[in-house]
Amino acid sequence: MTSADFPSVDARLRDLDQRLVARIEAITRDELAGRRREQARISPETAELADLLLEYLEGGKLLRPRFCFWGGVAALGHEPTPAQVDALGRYGAAIELVQAAALLHDDVIDHSPVRRGRPALHVQAARRHREAGLTGSAEDYGVAVAIVLGDLALSWAEQIAARVDGEPGAVAAARSEFDALRTEVMSGQFLDILHQAGGFASAADAEQAALSVIRWKTVPYTVLRPVRIGAALMGGSQDALETLAGWAVEVGTAFQLRDDLLSVVGDQEETGKPIGGDIVEGKRTVLLARTEAATDAAGRALLAEVVGRAESSAQQIAAVHDLMVSTGAVGSVVKEVRQRAERGRALLADAVMLGDVGRAGLAALAALATDVEPFAQ
Amino acid sequence: MTSADFPSVDARLRDLDQRLVARIEAITRDELAGRRREQARISPETAELADLLLEYLEGGKLLRPRFCFWGGVAALGHEPTPAQVDALGRYGAAIELVQAAALLHDDVIDHSPVRRGRPALHVQAARRHREAGLTGSAEDYGVAVAIVLGDLALSWAEQIAARVDGEPGAVAAARSEFDALRTEVMSGQFLDILHQAGGFASAADAEQAALSVIRWKTVPYTVLRPVRIGAALMGGSQDALETLAGWAVEVGTAFQLRDDLLSVVGDQEETGKPIGGDIVEGKRTVLLARTEAATDAAGRALLAEVVGRAESSAQQIAAVHDLMVSTGAVGSVVKEVRQRAERGRALLADAVMLGDVGRAGLAALAALATDVEPFAQ
Numbered sequence: 001m002t003s004a005d006f007p008s009v010d011a012r013l014r015d016l017d018q019r020l021v022a023r024i025e026a027i028t029r030d031e032l033a034g035r036r037r038e039q040a041r042i043s044p045e046t047a048e049l050a051d052l053l054l055e056y057l058e059g060g061k062l063l064r065p066r067f068c069f070w071g072g073v074a075a076l077g078h079e080p081t082p083a084q085v086d087a088l089g090r091y092g093a094a095i096e097l098v099q100a101a102a103l104l105h106d107d108v109i110d111h112s113p114v115r116r117g118r119p120a121l122h123v124q125a126a127r128r129h130r131e132a133g134l135t136g137s138a139e140d141y142g143v144a145v146a147i148v149l150g151d152l153a154l155s156w157a158e159q160i161a162a163r164v165d166g167e168p169g170a171v172a173a174a175r176s177e178f179d180a181l182r183t184e185v186m187s188g189q190f191l192d193i194l195h196q197a198g199g200f201a202s203a204a205d206a207e208q209a210a211l212s213v214i215r216w217k218t219v220p221y222t223v224l225r226p227v228r229i230g231a232a233l234m235g236g237s238q239d240a241l242e243t244l245a246g247w248a249v250e251v252g253t254a255f256q257l258r259d260d261l262l263s264v265v266g267d268q269e270e271t272g273k274p275i276g277g278d279i280v281e282g283k284r285t286v287l288l289a290r291t292e293a294a295t296d297a298a299g300r301a302l303l304a305e306v307v308g309r310a311e312s313s314a315q316q317i318a319a320v321h322d323l324m325v326s327t328g329a330v331g332s333v334v335k336e337v338r339q340r341a342e343r344g345r346a347l348l349a350d351a352v353m354l355g356d357v358g359r360a361g362l363a364a365l366a367a368l369a370t371d372v373e374p375f376a377q
Numbered sequence: 378m379t380s381a382d383f384p385s386v387d388a389r390l391r392d393l394d395q396r397l398v399a400r401i402e403a404i405t406r407d408e409l410a411g412r413r414r415e416q417a418r419i420s421p422e423t424a425e426l427a428d429l430l431l432e433y434l435e436g437g438k439l440l441r442p443r444f445c446f447w448g449g450v451a452a453l454g455h456e457p458t459p460a461q462v463d464a465l466g467r468y469g470a471a472i473e474l475v476q477a478a479a480l481l482h483d484d485v486i487d488h489s490p491v492r493r494g495r496p497a498l499h500v501q502a503a504r505r506h507r508e509a510g511l512t513g514s515a516e517d518y519g520v521a522v523a524i525v526l527g528d529l530a531l532s533w534a535e536q537i538a539a540r541v542d543g544e545p546g547a548v549a550a551a552r553s554e555f556d557a558l559r560t561e562v563m564s565g566q567f568l569d570i571l572h573q574a575g576g577f578a579s580a581a582d583a584e585q586a587a588l589s590v591i592r593w594k595t596v597p598y599t600v601l602r603p604v605r606i607g608a609a610l611m612g613g614s615q616d617a618l619e620t621l622a623g624w625a626v627e628v629g630t631a632f633q634l635r636d637d638l639l640s641v642v643g644d645q646e647e648t649g650k651p652i653g654g655d656i657v658e659g660k661r662t663v664l665l666a667r668t669e670a671a672t673d674a675a676g677r678a679l680l681a682e683v684v685g686r687a688e689s690s691a692q693q694i695a696a697v698h699d700l701m702v703s704t705g706a707v708g709s710v711v712k713e714v715r716q717r718a719e720r721g722r723a724l725l726a727d728a729v730m731l732g733d734v735g736r737a738g739l740a741a742l743a744a745l746a747t748d749v750e751p752f753a754q
Binding site for chain 2: 035038039042043044045046049101105108109111129132134135136140141143144145147148150151152154155156158159162175179180182183184186187188189190191193194196197198199200201202212216282308
């Protein structure tokens with residue numbers, strides 16, 4: 001893991017954030033070193049699984065663990081003690097491992113070749129299979145390793161969460177948020193798959209379906225459950241938790257809409273994924289739904305020809321990009337991101353039951369997660 | 378889930394076993410009904426995931442939950458109270474869900490078409506994709522559903538385990554066994570994959586490698602960790618736990634060797650899988666290693682031609698079966714199963730720190746799990 005910039009001008013906030021990041025990195029290293037020792041007792045081969053996972057975690061922005069931390073600080077109303085930083089950091093490490101499991105399995109499901117600017121883990125494992133001259137299908141081997149490593153990440157995440165200390169009522173409340181996080185990210189993944197396959201019958205139209213997937217996949221596991229885990233663990237009131245949930249829906253939705261923009265109009269350096277990936281994969285985003293709704297017959301023919309086809313050329317992808325801009329779909333998504341970010345700021349400003357330090361941290365994180373200025377020309 | 382026969386002539390043991398099975402079924406139904414309600418709040422589509430899992434659990438023999446229960450009774454030294462049956466039943470339900478997750482993911486990894494006499498879940502989901510006329514690859518959809526459902530099963534298993542009540546030290550000790558169970562079954566799965574691919578370098582020969590996979594995959598999650606979870610939860614001594622571990626290595630190894638025999642010389646009705654499945658899949662069993670070691674050049678040529686080839690004919694599979702018998706490999710594996718079962722019986726007879734009721738239950742279960750009389754002609 002590496003600490004991405006924390007966008008705050010306040011040195012005290014930056015310092016707290018850096019202490020959190022250092023704590024999470026230490027907890028993750030220690031936990032995986034423990035798992036590695038256990039694995040080495042099985043065989044030298046299995047010990048490498050812990051190394052593989054530690055390597056996989058490199059380069060994460062720790063966005064979710066930070067939401068957890070700053071949600072906790074907001075509920076506390078004052079700066080956390082070292083023991084509180086540790087408890088929040090443990091849950092942060094657990095959340096980051098759940099995220100790793102979700103990414104490992106998602107990349108298998110979506111046949112994604114790239115993650116965080118490197119080959120996806122199933123692709124790396126398949127390459128090692130070929131290099132070692134092993135028998136059988138290298139692709140099958142890669143998929144198998146990614147599935148198993150995801151399962152281990154999920155189990156180890158839960159082990160970390162189960163050992164977080166604190167006041168029993170607060171620990172139980174945080175645990176229940178953590179349980180909801182895992183159920184929701186997986187159920188959201190299922191909805192996503194069903195939506196991709198055109199089998200999501202209960203949504204009114206394509207845009208509503210895409211928004212439902214965001215509401216039940218990205219929002220809970222990126223923002224809503226992380227901030228509520230932190231807040232519950234620090235003994236936050238029901239009122240505080242509900243306020244944070246309302247804020248999280250705005251920020252989490254804006255985050256996903258921005259992520260969809262990034263895949264089409266972003267910078268490959270920043271996203272770590274090839275530009276146009278969503279187009280090639282045929283991901284049914286709000287951006288695509290708005291483009292389809294706003295275009296003419298020629299535009300729909302272009303979309304039918306290019307979207308969801310792995311063999312699409314760079315030129316075809318550029319034509320879809322231009323269509324997304326010329327129909328005004330990009331502009332309207334940029335506008336919605338800004339509106340939601342603004343609603344989030346207003347909700348936070350009114351949330352007098354939350355402490356100032358925590359709110360400032362949450363606002364800084366939200367700004368990082370919803371910045372669309374690069375696409376706003 | 379259904380209760381398979383519990384092979385005991387003692388009515389008191391049978392009654393206890395039936396109470397346990399009823400308890401596990403009720404706990405599983407209640408827990409999944411709770412998850413279904415949570416899922417229904419997301420969307421009608423996600424609610425079906427809980428139903429799908431409940432259906433998937435039908436037909437399991439509850440072998441692992443029973444090992445857990447009787448390990449607990451053995452450590453107690455007397456019949457359990459209703460509260461103790463409940464606590465052991467909860468861990469039993471959790472273990473059965475971990476097992477479901479492992480099977481769901483294993484069947485994806487191995488491309489297995491059949492499980493428990495029905496199409497494997499990824500095959501069923503692919504069929505529903507076709508029947509509903511959804512878009513995209515039906516196979517990819519089936520794989521995605523099976524991966525996600527396995528992830529949910531694992532998370533829900535952990536939720537059940539995390540809420541088991543009891544004396545704090547005993548709960549923590551059981552919890553640590555449950556953590557080890559999950560790590561070991563997944564690491565064992567990885568070793569199995571690596572072994573299949575010929576990349577398992579740290580074992581001396583093919584038979585040793587196959588035995589290592591048994592030691593680190595089947596033994597821990599089928600027998601060793603289940604009995605130790607039960608015993609730890611009932612406050613069993615370190616001595617009791619170590620004795621049970623020694624017994625579990627014999628019984629668990631015998632169980633897997635018998636399972637390998639079943640795949641080649643068994644009855645499709647009983648196994649719920651096509652006979653010769655291990656041969657077609659190229660599973661590197663002890664049985665295969667012994668056949669390879671004992672045969673001549675013609676036999677090795679036959680194995681190379683048939684083993685691990687999906688297109689092998691029934692006639693070719695029958696020829697490999699005959700070779701496994703004529704080389705004496707089947708006979709030597711049957712003999713080893715009997716020897717290990719006998720060593721298990723002797724260990725249990727000497728284990729005076731364990732109660733008589735529990736030891737009788739464990740002995741009855743071991744007899745069920747290691748019965749090779751049908752192959753002994």
